[in-house]
Amino acid sequence: MKKLLIILHDLGAGGAEKMMMRLAGALVEAGNDVTLLMLTGGGVYAAQLDPRVKQVALHSPRSAAAVLPLAGFLRRNHFDAHLAALTHVNVIAIAAALLSGTLARMHVSERNAFSRDKHVNPALPVRLAYLLAPLLYRLIPNPVICVSRGVAQDLVDTTLARPRDVTVADNPVLDSDFRDTPPGPPSHPWLLEKTSPVIVAVGRLARQKGFDTLIDAFARLADRSTRLIIFGEGSLRAELLEHATALGVAERCDLPGYASDPLAQIAAADCFVLSSRFEGSPNALVEALSTGTPVVSTRCPYGPQDILDDGAVAPLVDIEDPAALAQAITLELALPRALHRQRRLDAAARFISGRAVNTYLAALLGRPAS
Known part of the structure; x- marks a missing residue:
């Protein structure tokens, strides 16, 4: 000892x-x-x-x-x-x-x-x-x-x-038995009673996380029934909400604050997005992979390229490119949810x-x- x-x-x-x-x-x-x-x-x-x-x-x-x-x-x-x-x-x-x-x-x-x-x-x-x-x-x-x-x-x-x-x-990031431990029920009403596709992001409401780019991408999605939830706290809350209002998507975009069980929220979502401008090794991305939920990430320095095997596990797009991010999200939402699920779980197991x-x-x- x-x-x-x-x-x-x-x-x-x-x-x-x-x-x-x-x-x-x-x-x-x-x-x-x-x-x-x-x-x-x-x-x-x-x-x-x-x-x-x-x-x-x-x-x-x-x-x-x-x-x-x-x-x-x-x-x-x-x-x-x-x-x-x-x-x-x-x-x-x-x-x-x-x-x-x-x-x-x-x-x-x-x-x-x-x-x-x-x-x-x-x-x-x-x-x-x-x-x-x-x-x-x-x-x-x-x-x-x-x-x-x-x-x-x-x-x-x-x-x-x-x-x-x-x-x-x-x-x-994960317990060794994560594959055998089902996530709990989500707490957000859009995920509890899902009536349309829901995209989820998790992180501090700070410039590093690129949530302004995510909202830009969200506003470009053709399916106007899709919803976006960003879990987290931070100094940019008011600015992000104003941005969503200016783009006409505020009623479909929610910033509910810190999530005590983010895995439960991600597991119930249709897509998880990491929109960061930079990272070290994004834990939220690994957690998302562990749920089997489809993910999209920016090719930000550093971590996502390594975690996602340079795009072999899930799509990678350039930072601050809302058009590319919107295109990748649209593709993931259109694909069968179970497609590449095992690949995502295997990538998470490293952590x-x-x-x-x-x-x-x-x-x-x-x-x-x-």
């Missing part, structure tokens, strides 16, 4: 938080002693965390203020390996490891396309974190764990990081938790679970 520590800002409704929550549970299931430490605390995924995972919250008023408390925690508690996730948390964790003399056990994880993600949040502390991170990644003894080959290559191509400074580990656990243990400890 190994003692492992995962360091996050909190367990809020983000893809990285969800994956670290799932990884913690999978590591415990594999026989390890796991602690999940949050710089602040709380979040929607806290209730879903495996009860065998120990939780620690530093309740720091801001991320930067957590360096000294985290250093003290690392000094008082011995772990075989530490894993931090998200760039600003990585910088704090590295600083704390330096102060506590535990740098040899510190590992960090990049979850998104670094060269693009660094422009998303203009706040000064976040900008400083993105400036410092590449230098620290080159100096720390352990390679940065990236969620896809594209994320790793982007880090090498656009920062000081060298090929030996990065490694790749797939996300633990089961059991496989990811061994990959992470190899990265963290230099060898798989014993």
